[in-house]
Amino acid sequence: MKEYRGFLIDLDGTVYKGTEKIDEAVTFVKQLKDKGFPYLFLTNNSTKHPSDVSDKLNQMGVPSTTDQVFTSSMATAHYIKQQEPNAKVYPVGEKGLHMALEDADLEIVDENADYVVMGLDQTINYEKLAKGALNIRAGATFVATNGDVALPTERGFLPGAGSLISVLSVTTGVEPTFIGKPESIIVDQALEVLGTTRDETLMIGDNYATDILAGINAGIDSLLVHTGVTTKEDLKTIQNKPTYTIDTLAEWTIED
Numbered sequence: 049m050k051e052y053r054g055f056l057i058d059l060d061g062t063v064y065k066g067t068e069k070i071d072e073a074v075t076f077v078k079q080l081k082d083k084g085f086p087y088l089f090l091t092n093n094s095t096k097h098p099s100d101v102s103d104k105l106n107q108m109g110v111p112s113t114t115d116q117v118f119t120s121s122m123a124t125a126h127y128i129k130q131q132e133p134n135a136k137v138y139p140v141g142e143k144g145l146h147m148a149l150e151d152a153d154l155e156i157v158d159e160n161a162d163y164v165v166m167g168l169d170q171t172i173n174y175e176k177l178a179k180g181a182l183n184i185r186a187g188a189t190f191v192a193t194n195g196d197v198a199l200p201t202e203r204g205f206l207p208g209a210g211s212l213i214s215v216l217s218v219t220t221g222v223e224p225t226f227i228g229k230p231e232s233i234i235v236d237q238a239l240e241v242l243g244t245t246r247d248e249t250l251m252i253g254d255n256y257a258t259d260i261l262a263g264i265n266a267g268i269d270s271l272l273v274h275t276g277v278t279t280k281e282d283l284k285t286i287q288n289k290p291t292y293t294i295d296t297l298a299e300w301t302i303e304d
């Protein structure tokens with residue numbers, strides 16, 4: 049086992065399940081903190097502000113500052129800022145997306161947008177989709193926080209961001225640029241925040257299709273932990289395996 053200096057850690061299914069913490073993950077993150085290893089929580093959840101996420105983590109006993117949370121909304125806002133610093137943006141999403149755009153000093157507009165940005169919006173309605181479609185048809189670039197089709201909840205799998213986004217792509221015939229995992233865009237940005245190199249960083253997550261593929265696409269090693277979405281059975285049919293696979297984070301030894 050190689051020694052890693054930096055850790056990118058998924059949240060749901062890896063550190064907690066909905067409102068329930070995963071004890072082995074709590075211990076794991078505490079050890080990272082005690083030993084002084086940089087870590088960053090990397091989530092496709094575009095709806096929350098990083099301060100809300102770090103509050104939730106701290107309540108669960110997982111040490112986290114706001115700066116240690118990196119969301120697909122933040123990555124999307126940074127991406128647009130890099131492409132066009134004075135871009136006007138029409139967002140379809142929740143608080144986390146709106147605040148990330150504001151934090152990046154991007155102007156939010158209803159019409160004549162340079163970008164239409166879409167993430168999960170649990171109060172989606174026809175008018176929001178109509179404005180999104182009109183802006184894209186008028187030439188706005190279509191960007192999406194993440195493509196997750198289903199959202200795991202206590203009620204079962206609900207429509208995810210990707211499902212809602214498909215309405216706009218079907219309507220306009222335009223496929224968005226996706227930013228969140230498994231795209232390397234979000235991992236590249238996260239590495240800059242974390243300050244470690246590709247070679248010394250490990251991506252940890254429960255979902256092969258997002259977390260592990262994000263690691264593979266970005267050229268960093270990956271650790272699949274079977275506390276969430278991807279089962280051992282699922283992995284059997286997958287060619288390009290994670291670098292490591294474990295049942296819980298208690299099995300992972302952190303070097304000094």
Ligand SMILES: [Mg+2]
Nearest residue numbers: 058060061254
């Ligand atoms: Mg997960």
